[in-house]
Amino acid sequence: xxxxxxxxxxxxxxxxxxxxxxxxxxxxxxxxxxxxxxxxxxxxxxxxxxxxxxxxxxxxxxxxxxxxxxxxxxxx
Numbered sequence: 001x002x003x004x005x006x007x008x009x010x011x012x013x014x015x016x017x018x019x020x021x022x023x024x025x026x027x028x029x030x031x032x033x034x035x036x037x038x039x040x041x042x043x044x045x046x047x048x049x050x051x052x053x054x055x056x057x058x059x060x061x062x063x064x065x066x067x068x069x070x071x072x073x074x075x076x
Contacts, residue, residue: 002066004029007036011064014057018044025058034070036062050074 007027018024024043025041028037038058047053059072 002030002034002036002068005055006066010062011038011058014061016052017057018042021047023053028075030069034068036066036069036072037075038072039075049073 004027007030011025011027015024021043023040023042025044026039026041027040030036038054040047040054044050044053054072054074062069062072
């Protein structure tokens with residue numbers, strides 16, 4: 001079962017890559033439908049590549065660790 005602590009552990013592994021460009025990601029919540037909501041912050045917030053960062057980096061890292069997560073969505 002996915003937990004907020006487990007999601008934070010997954011995010012900790014991806015954060016160094018975001019920090020290089022002045023960005024970060026904040027965990028918001030896990031919905032009842034097993035969708036993880038995150039908020040991109042810093043330079044990631046307005047980056048034109050943020051969708052790619054979300055899908056190819058953040059979502060991929062979370063799904064690799066948590067098979068029960070359906071997807072990752074960005075919230076503002």
